[in-house]
Amino acid sequence: MTPDPAIRAEGLTKRYGDTLAVDGLSFVLPRGATWGLLGGNGAGKSTTIAMLLGLLVPSAGRVTVLGHDMARDRFAALARMNFSSPYVALPHRLSVAENLRVYAHLYDVPRAGTRIAELAEALQLNEILDRPAGQLSAGQKTRVALAKALVNRPELLLLDEPTASLDPDTGDWVRSWLERYQAESGCAILLASHNMAEVERLCGHVLMMKRGRIVDQGSPADLAARFGRDNLEDVFLDIARNRSAAGAKIGESTA
Ligand SMILES: Nc1ncnc2c1ncn2[C@@H]1O[C@H](COP(=O)(O)OP(=O)(O)OP(=O)(O)O)[C@@H](O)[C@H]1O
Numbered sequence: 001m002t003p004d005p006a007i008r009a010e011g012l013t014k015r016y017g018d019t020l021a022v023d024g025l026s027f028v029l030p031r032g033a034t035w036g037l038l039g040g041n042g043a044g045k046s047t048t049i050a051m052l053l054g055l056l057v058p059s060a061g062r063v064t065v066l067g068h069d070m071a072r073d074r075f076a077a078l079a080r081m082n083f084s085s086p087y088v089a090l091p092h093r094l095s096v097a098e099n100l101r102v103y104a105h106l107y108d109v110p111r112a113g114t115r116i117a118e119l120a121e122a123l124q125l126n127e128i129l130d131r132p133a134g135q136l137s138a139g140q141k142t143r144v145a146l147a148k149a150l151v152n153r154p155e156l157l158l159l160d161e162p163t164a165s166l167d168p169d170t171g172d173w174v175r176s177w178l179e180r181y182q183a184e185s186g187c188a189i190l191l192a193s194h195n196m197a198e199v200e201r202l203c204g205h206v207l208m209m210k211r212g213r214i215v216d217q218g219s220p221a222d223l224a225a226r227f228g229r230d231n232l233e234d235v236f237l238d239i240a241r242n243r244s245a246a247g248a249k250i251g252e253s254t255a
Pocket residue numbers: 016019020021022039040041042043044045046047048
């Protein structure tokens with residue numbers, strides 16, 4: 001029997017008053033795959049991730065995560081997934097170690113001390129374990145947020161801008177680390193990012209969002225070839241500026 005996919009989104013929709021933030025999104029993220037979620041500001045990426053996590057209730061549509069329906073069976077799914085976003089602050093008065101212990105407890109992680117020690121070693125946290133989370137640099141916070149995101153050995157990891165505000169060296173370190181971690185653990189990753197080089201490097205498949213819809217998708221190389229471009233950054237600009245794969249303005253008559 002084939003395993004349930006990491007994510008199955010069917011007609012996922014979120015409306016805020018007159019704003020259709022996410023408009024009928026459907027996709028299936030296979031187990032063990034790393035996919036990118038791209039789109040300009042306001043395209044609907046964070047809203048999508050919040051619905052995938054069950055933090056926001058969809059206005060319409062359905063999400064199953066690892067076979068669990070998020071509307072009915074959210075806690076079973078949450079135990080097997082995790083997320084990281086620079087916009088979600090860890091309790092800032094607690095030390096790094098206390099934070100990780102709290103999250104390990106929330107996820108009911110067996111042998112939590114051993115798991116935290118493993119993550120501290122892997123993510124180079126040993127020297128900051130006793131520091132309050134609120135006093136860390138952006139790079140240190142990112143590493144702690146990743147440790148928090150991995151504490152329950154998730155089978156699905158949702159990453160919203162995992163390297164935002166990191167210097168190029170630290171960003172590269174985090175990307176290499178994620179690449180290695182994904183290869184070793186086989187977890188599926190959905191990565192929302194504005195960093196095209198990052199997406200090209202990490203993602204086998206990319207969903208291009210615009211105004212709440214998927215307007216194109218494929219591997220970074222396929223998308224670049226289809227748009228006649230060398231890289232994903234130029235494809236992104238073409239889509240943002242309404243140029244279709246054929247070079248015409250999207251919506252223009254080609255007759
Ligand atoms: N709580 C909210 N109330 C009303 N409108 C919202 C709310 N959250 C998001 N929106 C709107 O929904 C749309 C999608 O926003 P969302 O944050 O999902 O986009 P995004 O792709 O993550 O953007 P960015 O790259 O800027 O983070 C935007 O038009 C935004 O203004």
